[in-house]
Amino acid sequence: MKPFQKKSNEKEIEPKKTEIREETSLVDPDYNLKKLFKKGVNLMADEKLEEATVIFEQALRIDPNSIEILMKLGYARFHLEEYNDALKIYDKILDIDVTNPEAWNLKALVHYEQKNYAKALDAVEKAVESDPTYGMAWYNKACFLSLVNQVPESLEALKRSIEIDVKNARKSIRDKDFANVRIEEGFKRIVEVVVLESIRQGYHTLGAIVWTTFLDKADADDALRKLLEKGLIVQHEKRDGLSRIPIYDLTAEVAERMGKEKKGLFGITKKQLPKPVKNLKELSQAIQSVREAIEEENVEKTIQIFEEFIEPTKSGEQMIEQFFEEHREIRLWKIRLKDRGVDYLIENKAKMLNLFDNIEVTITKKLRNEIS
Numbered sequence: 001m002k003p004f005q006k007k008s009n010e011k012e013i014e015p016k017k018t019e020i021r022e023e024t025s026l027v028d029p030d031y032n033l034k035k036l037f038k039k040g041v042n043l044m045a046d047e048k049l050e051e052a053t054v055i056f057e058q059a060l061r062i063d064p065n066s067i068e069i070l071m072k073l074g075y076a077r078f079h080l081e082e083y084n085d086a087l088k089i090y091d092k093i094l095d096i097d098v099t100n101p102e103a104w105n106l107k108a109l110v111h112y113e114q115k116n117y118a119k120a121l122d123a124v125e126k127a128v129e130s131d132p133t134y135g136m137a138w139y140n141k142a143c144f145l146s147l148v149n150q151v152p153e154s155l156e157a158l159k160r161s162i163e164i165d166v167k168n169a170r171k172s173i174r175d176k177d178f179a180n181v182r183i184e185e186g187f188k189r190i191v192e193v194v195v196l197e198s199i200r201q202g203y204h205t206l207g208a209i210v211w212t213t214f215l216d217k218a219d220a221d222d223a224l225r226k227l228l229e230k231g232l233i234v235q236h237e238k239r240d241g242l243s244r245i246p247i248y249d250l251t252a253e254v255a256e257r258m259g260k261e262k263k264g265l266f267g268i269t270k271k272q273l274p275k276p277v278k279n280l281k282e283l284s285q286a287i288q289s290v291r292e293a294i295e296e297e298n299v300e301k302t303i304q305i306f307e308e309f310i311e312p313t314k315s316g317e318q319m320i321e322q323f324f325e326e327h328r329e330i331r332l333w334k335i336r337l338k339d340r341g342v343d344y345l346i347e348n349k350a351k352m353l354n355l356f357d358n359i360e361v362t363i364t365k366k367l368r369n370e371i372s
Contacts, residue, residue, distance in 0.1 A: 049076045101131035135164035143177035155186040169193045195223040306334045
């Protein structure tokens with residue numbers, strides 16, 4: 001998924017020529033370059049992509065061969081869906097540095113968006129040749145191979161990407177590009193890796209594992225059974241009234257190998273909640289705060305709390321993982337609140353409260369599953 005997309009029917013993202021001035025000077029080109037670059041990056045963060053491209057073009061007049069600036073300009077063009085322009089920029093980067101793995105990978109993604117999978121494969125091959133440890137490039141290669149029905153090769157590339165970054169295993173579970181390989185035995189082993197990693201992160205019941213991995217219940221149950229047979233996990237039981245709930249944990253050997261200190265039956269101590277539960281509680285607290293700000297029609301406070309849901313260093317990463325569409329909506333609200341103020345807040349108050357109510361309901365269910 002794209003972190004943001006072109007919104008050609010919205011006037012507020014169109015560059016206002018009166019607001020974009022030449023910010024160059026003959027006195028200190030290096031200072032001007034840094035200033036322009038920072039301004040362009042800030043405009044991108046506010047999703048003002050067309051304005052950002054104007055600023056990056058100005059910066060390139062000072063240093064036409066700056067790979068860093070060219071990369072940002074290409075990124076902006078890509079997300080404005082100006083694919084041919086983006087390709088020209090990535091080609092220019094590769095003229096400067098033919099071994100730049102990021103440029104090759106981004107060029108591959110442009111071809112992917114154009115559904116030219118052969119060219120996408122050719123470009124991503126060069127990305128992994130330039131940097132064999134580039135996990136995302138290996139992941140993209142696996143996607144492209146799946147799309148052209150090269151199933152064994154796709155699985156091998158996917159396994160390589162997971163060896164570099166285990167998060168790619170979980171990502172592959174939800175990726176539609178792997179529809180061709182999901183029935184393969186090799187992909188089922190990847191499902192086992194996803195379940196194992198979920199247990200390592202502190203999810204110990206079938207319900208919690210299904211929630212965090214987005215697996216079907218039957219697939220998660222099958223993976224747990226195979227992991228038990230292989231001796232990689234152990235099963236205990238927890239009383240819940242008259243019934244017993246199966247609890248899964250890593251064996252001591254696997255826990256040590258995966259870098260997790262074994263903490264007992266549930267892997268949880270009374271003094272410290274596992275990170276997934278802690279993150280959910282923090283998200284829930286932020287929802288209470290933003291509700292109050294919206295109810296008070298306090299624009300400044302609402303924008304400030306929206307940052308809690310947007311910034312990756314706060315709750316942004318979890319929002320993207322579990323509430324992607326809601327995360328995107330909150331980002332758009334923040335931008336429009338800055339532009340339109342309290343009138344926009346009043347106009348969209350009910351919609352905002354409803355979105356956060358729905359997130360809260362989901363979080364409550366997840367917490368109940370996790371703690372039970």
